[in-house]
Amino acid sequence: MRLTQWGAALTGAAALLLTACTVVDLDEFGKPIMPADPNAKASFDNKTPQQIAQQTWQPRILDVARNHALDASALTTQLNAPAAKPQSVFVRLTGKVERVDASNEREQKLVMTVNGQPVEIQSGPVMRGNAIRDAAGFRFDEFTNQVQYAQLSRALNREAVKHLPKIDDSWSGKDATVLFAATLNAGKAVDATALELKQETP
Template identity: 35%
Template sequence: MTTTVPTGRRRLPARWIAAAAIALLIVAMAVSTEYRTVESARAAAPKAFDPAAYGAQNYQAKVVPAIRSAAVELPTLLKAATEDKEAAGQKYGKRQGTGPYTFAVKATGEAGKARSGLLPVTVEGLPDGTRVSLQIGPAINGTALRDAAGFITFGQFTNQVEYADAATALNNEMRAKLLNGLDVAALDGKEITFTGAFTLLTPQTVTITPVEIS
Protein backbone atom coordinates (compact mmCIF):
# COMPACT_ATOMS: atom_id res chain seq x y z
CA MET A 1 0.00 0.00 0.00
CA THR A 2 1.36 3.35 -1.02
CA THR A 3 1.02 6.40 1.31
CA THR A 4 0.72 9.87 -0.23
CA VAL A 5 2.44 12.65 1.73
CA PRO A 6 1.10 16.18 1.29
CA THR A 7 3.60 18.40 -0.46
CA GLY A 8 2.20 21.81 0.72
CA ARG A 9 -0.41 23.59 2.82
CA ARG A 10 -3.94 23.74 1.61
CA ARG A 11 -4.86 27.23 0.36
CA LEU A 12 -7.97 28.89 1.76
CA PRO A 13 -10.60 30.04 -0.74
CA ALA A 14 -10.31 33.73 -1.69
CA ARG A 15 -13.88 34.42 -0.61
CA TRP A 16 -13.07 33.25 2.93
CA ILE A 17 -10.12 35.63 3.11
CA ALA A 18 -12.24 38.54 1.86
CA ALA A 19 -14.99 37.77 4.37
CA ALA A 20 -12.47 37.68 7.22
CA ALA A 21 -10.97 41.01 6.17
CA ILE A 22 -14.40 42.63 6.10
CA ALA A 23 -15.20 41.26 9.53
CA LEU A 24 -11.97 42.66 10.95
CA LEU A 25 -12.69 46.05 9.40
CA ILE A 26 -16.16 46.14 10.96
CA VAL A 27 -14.73 45.28 14.36
CA ALA A 28 -12.07 48.00 14.04
CA MET A 29 -14.68 50.59 13.05
CA ALA A 30 -16.88 49.64 15.98
CA VAL A 31 -13.99 49.97 18.41
CA SER A 32 -12.88 53.37 17.08
CA THR A 33 -16.35 54.91 16.71
CA GLU A 34 -17.32 57.40 19.41
CA TYR A 35 -21.00 57.36 20.17
CA ARG A 36 -22.48 60.67 21.36
CA THR A 37 -25.77 61.62 22.88
CA VAL A 38 -27.86 64.31 21.22
CA GLU A 39 -26.89 66.71 23.99
CA SER A 40 -23.14 66.12 23.63
CA ALA A 41 -23.36 66.46 19.85
CA ARG A 42 -25.09 69.82 20.20
CA ALA A 43 -22.51 71.00 22.71
CA ALA A 44 -19.66 70.07 20.37
CA ALA A 45 -21.20 71.81 17.33
CA PRO A 46 -19.88 75.28 16.40
CA LYS A 47 -21.93 77.97 18.12
CA ALA A 48 -23.96 80.33 15.95
CA PHE A 49 -22.79 83.95 15.81
CA ASP A 50 -24.59 86.10 18.37
CA PRO A 51 -24.48 89.77 17.25
CA ALA A 52 -25.83 91.17 20.51
CA ALA A 53 -23.22 89.30 22.54
CA TYR A 54 -20.49 90.43 20.15
CA GLY A 55 -21.50 94.07 20.53
CA ALA A 56 -21.67 93.83 24.31
CA GLN A 57 -18.28 92.15 24.56
CA ASN A 58 -16.41 94.43 22.16
CA TYR A 59 -17.92 97.92 22.03
CA GLN A 60 -17.10 99.45 25.40
CA ALA A 61 -14.09 97.30 26.21
CA LYS A 62 -12.29 97.40 22.86
CA VAL A 63 -13.86 99.57 20.15
CA VAL A 64 -14.23 102.79 22.13
CA PRO A 65 -10.63 102.73 23.45
CA ALA A 66 -9.30 101.93 19.97
CA ILE A 67 -11.16 104.84 18.35
CA ARG A 68 -10.23 107.20 21.17
CA SER A 69 -6.57 106.24 20.84
CA ALA A 70 -6.47 106.65 17.05
CA ALA A 71 -8.59 109.82 16.83
CA VAL A 72 -7.04 112.68 14.87
CA GLU A 73 -8.26 116.28 15.07
CA LEU A 74 -10.97 116.73 12.44
CA PRO A 75 -9.55 120.00 10.98
CA THR A 76 -6.16 118.34 10.55
CA LEU A 77 -7.65 115.36 8.78
CA LEU A 78 -9.94 117.30 6.44
CA LYS A 79 -7.18 119.71 5.48
CA ALA A 80 -5.00 116.72 4.56
CA ALA A 81 -7.87 114.99 2.72
CA THR A 82 -8.61 118.11 0.69
CA GLU A 83 -4.99 118.30 -0.42
CA ASP A 84 -4.52 114.57 -1.11
CA LYS A 85 -7.30 112.16 -0.23
CA GLU A 86 -5.23 109.01 -0.75
CA ALA A 87 -2.26 110.27 1.24
CA ALA A 88 -4.55 111.30 4.09
CA GLY A 89 -6.10 107.85 4.05
CA GLN A 90 -2.77 106.10 4.21
CA LYS A 91 -1.56 108.31 7.06
CA TYR A 92 -4.66 108.52 9.25
CA GLY A 93 -7.20 105.98 8.04
CA LYS A 94 -7.96 102.29 8.00
CA ARG A 95 -9.48 100.11 5.33
CA GLN A 96 -9.66 96.56 4.03
CA GLY A 97 -9.15 95.92 0.36
CA THR A 98 -9.73 98.86 -1.96
CA GLY A 99 -12.77 100.40 -0.29
CA PRO A 100 -12.93 103.95 1.10
CA TYR A 101 -10.88 104.85 4.15
CA THR A 102 -12.48 105.10 7.59
CA PHE A 103 -11.13 107.54 10.18
CA ALA A 104 -11.26 107.99 13.93
CA VAL A 105 -11.65 111.70 14.68
CA LYS A 106 -12.24 114.18 17.47
CA ALA A 107 -13.24 117.84 17.56
CA THR A 108 -14.91 120.63 19.49
CA GLY A 109 -17.66 122.75 17.99
CA GLU A 110 -21.08 124.34 18.40
CA ALA A 111 -24.04 122.00 18.14
CA GLY A 112 -27.06 123.01 16.11
CA LYS A 113 -30.64 121.79 16.07
CA ALA A 114 -30.97 118.06 15.48
CA ARG A 115 -33.09 116.89 12.59
CA SER A 116 -33.58 113.67 10.63
CA GLY A 117 -31.33 111.70 12.96
CA LEU A 118 -28.37 114.07 12.61
CA LEU A 119 -26.89 116.68 14.93
CA PRO A 120 -25.08 119.41 12.95
CA VAL A 121 -21.87 120.74 14.50
CA THR A 122 -20.00 123.86 13.47
CA VAL A 123 -16.27 123.22 13.84
CA GLU A 124 -13.75 126.00 13.33
CA GLY A 125 -10.80 125.57 11.00
CA LEU A 126 -12.48 123.35 8.41
CA PRO A 127 -12.33 123.90 4.65
CA ASP A 128 -15.08 126.23 3.37
CA GLY A 129 -18.40 124.53 2.71
CA THR A 130 -17.74 121.53 4.96
CA ARG A 131 -20.80 120.15 6.74
CA VAL A 132 -20.26 118.06 9.88
CA SER A 133 -23.01 116.01 11.53
CA LEU A 134 -23.18 113.41 14.27
CA GLN A 135 -25.50 110.43 13.96
CA ILE A 136 -27.88 110.59 16.91
CA GLY A 137 -30.50 108.01 15.88
CA PRO A 138 -32.78 106.35 16.27
CA ALA A 139 -31.31 104.69 13.16
CA ILE A 140 -27.51 104.43 13.16
CA ASN A 141 -26.18 103.58 9.72
CA GLY A 142 -22.86 102.44 8.31
CA THR A 143 -19.88 100.41 9.44
CA ALA A 144 -17.58 103.19 10.66
CA LEU A 145 -17.23 101.91 14.24
CA ARG A 146 -16.32 98.42 13.07
CA ASP A 147 -13.90 99.63 10.41
CA ALA A 148 -12.20 102.42 12.36
CA ALA A 149 -11.44 100.15 15.31
CA GLY A 150 -8.63 98.59 13.30
CA PHE A 151 -8.69 95.12 14.85
CA ILE A 152 -11.90 93.74 13.29
CA THR A 153 -11.39 91.96 9.97
CA PHE A 154 -13.58 89.96 7.62
CA GLY A 155 -11.49 86.84 8.22
CA GLN A 156 -12.73 86.69 11.82
CA PHE A 157 -16.24 85.83 10.63
CA THR A 158 -17.83 82.94 8.78
CA ASN A 159 -19.40 85.04 6.04
CA GLN A 160 -20.39 88.53 4.90
CA VAL A 161 -23.66 88.39 6.82
CA GLU A 162 -21.88 87.93 10.16
CA TYR A 163 -19.42 90.68 9.26
CA ALA A 164 -22.29 93.08 8.56
CA ASP A 165 -24.14 91.97 11.70
CA ALA A 166 -21.06 92.79 13.78
CA ALA A 167 -21.14 96.38 12.52
CA THR A 168 -24.85 96.68 13.28
CA ALA A 169 -24.31 95.23 16.76
CA LEU A 170 -21.65 97.83 17.54
CA ASN A 171 -23.98 100.61 16.34
CA ASN A 172 -26.75 99.25 18.54
CA GLU A 173 -24.46 99.07 21.53
CA MET A 174 -23.32 102.66 20.98
CA ARG A 175 -26.93 103.81 20.85
CA ALA A 176 -27.70 102.01 24.11
CA LYS A 177 -24.58 103.22 25.93
CA LEU A 178 -24.36 106.80 24.61
CA LEU A 179 -27.43 108.08 22.84
CA ASN A 180 -30.31 106.68 24.90
CA GLY A 181 -29.30 108.84 27.84
CA LEU A 182 -28.37 111.93 25.82
CA ASP A 183 -30.62 115.01 25.85
CA VAL A 184 -30.00 116.04 22.26
CA ALA A 185 -32.40 119.01 22.34
CA ALA A 186 -30.45 120.54 25.21
CA LEU A 187 -27.27 120.60 23.10
CA ASP A 188 -28.62 123.17 20.63
CA GLY A 189 -26.30 126.18 20.68
CA LYS A 190 -23.92 124.57 23.17
CA GLU A 191 -20.22 123.85 22.71
CA ILE A 192 -19.60 120.12 22.61
CA THR A 193 -16.57 117.90 22.28
CA PHE A 194 -16.95 114.60 20.47
CA THR A 195 -15.01 111.55 19.37
CA GLY A 196 -16.17 109.15 16.70
CA ALA A 197 -15.59 107.61 13.31
CA PHE A 198 -16.66 108.17 9.72
CA THR A 199 -16.03 106.78 6.28
CA LEU A 200 -14.63 109.39 3.91
CA LEU A 201 -16.66 109.67 0.72
CA THR A 202 -16.22 113.39 0.20
CA PRO A 203 -14.40 115.88 2.47
CA GLN A 204 -17.30 118.32 2.14
CA THR A 205 -19.88 116.11 3.88
CA VAL A 206 -18.78 114.40 7.08
CA THR A 207 -21.27 112.21 8.95
CA ILE A 208 -19.71 110.89 12.14
CA THR A 209 -20.82 107.97 14.28
CA PRO A 210 -19.90 109.17 17.78
CA VAL A 211 -18.61 107.15 20.72
CA GLU A 212 -18.23 110.14 23.06
CA ILE A 213 -20.13 113.45 23.33
CA SER A 214 -19.55 115.90 26.14
Protein backbone atom coordinates in the same frame (compact mmCIF):
# COMPACT_ATOMS: atom_id res chain seq x y z
CA MET B 1 16.19 37.79 8.73
CA ARG B 2 13.64 35.45 10.26
CA LEU B 3 10.02 35.46 9.17
CA THR B 4 8.82 36.93 12.45
CA GLN B 5 11.28 39.79 12.05
CA TRP B 6 10.03 40.43 8.50
CA GLY B 7 6.45 40.44 9.78
CA ALA B 8 7.29 42.91 12.53
CA ALA B 9 9.13 45.15 10.09
CA LEU B 10 6.24 45.16 7.61
CA THR B 11 3.70 45.83 10.36
CA GLY B 12 5.79 48.75 11.62
CA ALA B 13 6.16 50.19 8.12
CA ALA B 14 2.41 49.94 7.49
CA ALA B 15 1.67 51.64 10.79
CA LEU B 16 4.08 54.42 9.92
CA LEU B 17 2.45 54.94 6.53
CA LEU B 18 -1.02 55.04 8.08
CA THR B 19 0.15 57.53 10.68
CA ALA B 20 1.55 59.79 7.96
CA CYS B 21 -1.66 59.74 5.94
CA THR B 22 -4.67 61.91 6.68
CA VAL B 23 -8.09 60.67 5.64
CA VAL B 24 -9.77 63.42 3.63
CA ASP B 25 -13.50 63.50 2.94
CA LEU B 26 -14.70 63.96 -0.62
CA ASP B 27 -17.35 66.38 -1.84
CA GLU B 28 -20.24 65.51 -4.13
CA PHE B 29 -17.91 65.76 -7.13
CA GLY B 30 -15.35 63.41 -5.66
CA LYS B 31 -12.85 66.16 -4.90
CA PRO B 32 -11.12 66.28 -1.52
CA ILE B 33 -12.51 68.63 1.10
CA MET B 34 -9.47 70.24 2.63
CA PRO B 35 -9.76 71.04 6.33
CA ALA B 36 -9.71 74.71 7.23
CA ASP B 37 -6.42 76.16 8.32
CA PRO B 38 -6.75 76.49 12.12
CA ASN B 39 -4.72 79.70 11.98
CA ALA B 40 -7.30 81.24 9.64
CA LYS B 41 -10.28 80.10 11.71
CA ALA B 42 -12.83 82.78 12.48
CA SER B 43 -12.27 84.41 15.85
CA PHE B 44 -15.95 84.86 16.58
CA ASP B 45 -17.36 81.39 15.95
CA ASN B 46 -20.59 80.65 17.80
CA LYS B 47 -21.10 84.29 18.84
CA THR B 48 -23.94 86.54 17.78
CA PRO B 49 -23.14 90.00 16.40
CA GLN B 50 -24.63 91.46 19.61
CA GLN B 51 -22.27 89.36 21.75
CA ILE B 52 -19.29 90.41 19.62
CA ALA B 53 -20.26 94.09 19.91
CA GLN B 54 -20.56 93.87 23.70
CA GLN B 55 -17.35 91.86 24.06
CA THR B 56 -15.24 94.20 21.94
CA TRP B 57 -16.82 97.56 22.77
CA GLN B 58 -14.34 98.68 25.42
CA PRO B 59 -11.02 97.17 24.23
CA ARG B 60 -11.45 97.38 20.50
CA ILE B 61 -13.72 100.37 20.02
CA LEU B 62 -13.54 102.91 22.84
CA ASP B 63 -9.93 102.38 23.88
CA VAL B 64 -8.70 102.53 20.30
CA ALA B 65 -10.89 105.51 19.46
CA ARG B 66 -9.75 107.48 22.49
CA ASN B 67 -6.09 106.79 21.79
CA HIS B 68 -6.05 107.22 18.02
CA ALA B 69 -8.79 109.72 17.18
CA LEU B 70 -7.97 112.44 14.67
CA ASP B 71 -8.44 116.01 15.82
CA ALA B 72 -10.02 118.72 13.67
CA SER B 73 -6.69 119.64 12.07
CA ALA B 74 -5.78 116.06 11.15
CA LEU B 75 -9.29 115.44 9.85
CA THR B 76 -9.09 118.56 7.68
CA THR B 77 -5.76 117.40 6.26
CA GLN B 78 -7.23 114.05 5.26
CA LEU B 79 -10.36 115.60 3.78
CA ASN B 80 -8.24 118.00 1.70
CA ALA B 81 -6.09 115.14 0.37
CA PRO B 82 -8.56 112.28 0.00
CA ALA B 83 -7.32 108.73 -0.41
CA ALA B 84 -8.13 106.77 -3.56
CA LYS B 85 -10.48 104.51 -1.61
CA PRO B 86 -12.91 105.29 1.22
CA GLN B 87 -11.41 104.80 4.67
CA SER B 88 -12.95 104.89 8.11
CA VAL B 89 -11.37 106.70 11.05
CA PHE B 90 -12.07 107.79 14.61
CA VAL B 91 -12.37 111.53 15.25
CA ARG B 92 -12.67 113.74 18.33
CA LEU B 93 -14.14 117.21 17.88
CA THR B 94 -14.74 119.92 20.44
CA GLY B 95 -16.72 122.89 19.24
CA LYS B 96 -20.09 124.49 18.82
CA VAL B 97 -23.07 122.42 17.82
CA GLU B 98 -24.44 124.38 14.89
CA ARG B 99 -27.81 122.69 15.00
CA VAL B 100 -29.64 119.51 15.87
CA ASP B 101 -31.47 117.73 13.08
CA ALA B 102 -34.43 116.03 14.74
CA SER B 103 -36.69 116.04 11.69
CA ASN B 104 -36.60 112.24 11.84
CA GLU B 105 -37.12 111.14 15.45
CA ARG B 106 -35.38 107.81 14.85
CA GLU B 107 -32.35 109.24 13.03
CA GLN B 108 -31.33 112.32 14.96
CA LYS B 109 -28.08 114.10 14.13
CA LEU B 110 -26.10 116.99 15.45
CA VAL B 111 -24.18 119.18 13.05
CA MET B 112 -20.70 120.57 13.71
CA THR B 113 -18.38 122.45 11.37
CA VAL B 114 -14.92 121.33 10.27
CA ASN B 115 -12.91 123.48 7.87
CA GLY B 116 -16.06 125.42 7.03
CA GLN B 117 -17.92 122.27 6.07
CA PRO B 118 -20.83 120.82 8.07
CA VAL B 119 -20.37 117.33 9.50
CA GLU B 120 -23.55 115.51 10.43
CA ILE B 121 -22.99 113.11 13.34
CA GLN B 122 -25.60 110.44 13.99
CA SER B 123 -26.76 110.09 17.58
CA GLY B 124 -29.55 107.54 17.25
CA PRO B 125 -31.66 105.81 18.13
CA VAL B 126 -31.10 104.43 14.60
CA MET B 127 -27.64 104.88 13.07
CA ARG B 128 -26.49 103.71 9.69
CA GLY B 129 -23.25 102.71 7.99
CA ASN B 130 -20.14 100.66 8.71
CA ALA B 131 -17.91 103.41 10.10
CA ILE B 132 -17.47 101.97 13.61
CA ARG B 133 -16.72 98.45 12.38
CA ASP B 134 -14.30 99.60 9.71
CA ALA B 135 -12.51 102.23 11.82
CA ALA B 136 -11.90 99.55 14.45
CA GLY B 137 -10.20 97.38 11.83
CA PHE B 138 -12.45 94.34 11.92
CA ARG B 139 -11.53 92.06 9.02
CA PHE B 140 -13.84 89.81 7.04
CA ASP B 141 -11.62 86.76 7.70
CA GLU B 142 -12.32 87.04 11.43
CA PHE B 143 -15.92 86.06 10.84
CA THR B 144 -17.83 82.93 10.00
CA ASN B 145 -19.49 84.44 6.94
CA GLN B 146 -20.53 87.63 5.18
CA VAL B 147 -23.83 87.80 7.06
CA GLN B 148 -22.17 87.83 10.48
CA TYR B 149 -19.70 90.47 9.26
CA ALA B 150 -22.46 92.69 7.89
CA GLN B 151 -24.67 92.32 10.96
CA LEU B 152 -21.81 93.41 13.23
CA SER B 153 -22.11 96.97 11.90
CA ARG B 154 -25.73 97.18 13.04
CA ALA B 155 -24.86 95.61 16.40
CA LEU B 156 -22.04 98.13 16.98
CA ASN B 157 -24.30 101.03 16.03
CA ARG B 158 -26.92 99.82 18.50
CA GLU B 159 -24.25 99.41 21.19
CA ALA B 160 -23.14 103.00 20.62
CA VAL B 161 -26.66 104.31 21.17
CA LYS B 162 -26.76 102.67 24.61
CA HIS B 163 -23.90 104.91 25.78
CA LEU B 164 -25.12 108.22 24.34
CA PRO B 165 -27.23 110.90 26.04
CA LYS B 166 -30.47 112.03 24.47
CA ILE B 167 -30.09 115.19 22.42
CA ASP B 168 -32.63 117.85 21.54
CA ASP B 169 -32.73 121.43 20.29
CA SER B 170 -31.24 122.68 23.57
CA TRP B 171 -27.86 121.42 22.32
CA SER B 172 -27.87 123.92 19.45
CA GLY B 173 -25.34 126.69 19.95
CA LYS B 174 -23.69 124.88 22.87
CA ASP B 175 -20.11 123.63 22.95
CA ALA B 176 -19.76 119.86 22.94
CA THR B 177 -17.11 117.18 22.58
CA VAL B 178 -17.92 114.29 20.29
CA LEU B 179 -15.93 111.11 19.75
CA PHE B 180 -17.15 109.43 16.60
CA ALA B 181 -16.31 107.16 13.71
CA ALA B 182 -16.68 108.37 10.13
CA THR B 183 -15.99 107.16 6.63
CA LEU B 184 -13.90 109.57 4.57
CA ASN B 185 -14.97 109.42 0.95
CA ALA B 186 -14.11 111.88 -1.82
CA GLY B 187 -13.21 114.65 0.61
CA LYS B 188 -16.28 114.27 2.80
CA ALA B 189 -16.92 112.64 6.18
CA VAL B 190 -20.00 110.45 5.77
CA ASP B 191 -21.90 108.04 8.03
CA ALA B 192 -20.39 109.81 11.08
CA THR B 193 -21.52 107.83 14.12
CA ALA B 194 -21.17 109.08 17.69
CA LEU B 195 -19.46 106.94 20.33
CA GLU B 196 -19.29 109.51 23.13
CA LEU B 197 -21.07 112.83 23.38
CA LYS B 198 -21.05 115.44 26.12
CA GLN B 199 -21.79 119.12 26.52
CA GLU B 200 -18.93 121.29 27.70
CA THR B 201 -19.40 123.46 30.77
CA PRO B 202 -19.68 127.17 29.79
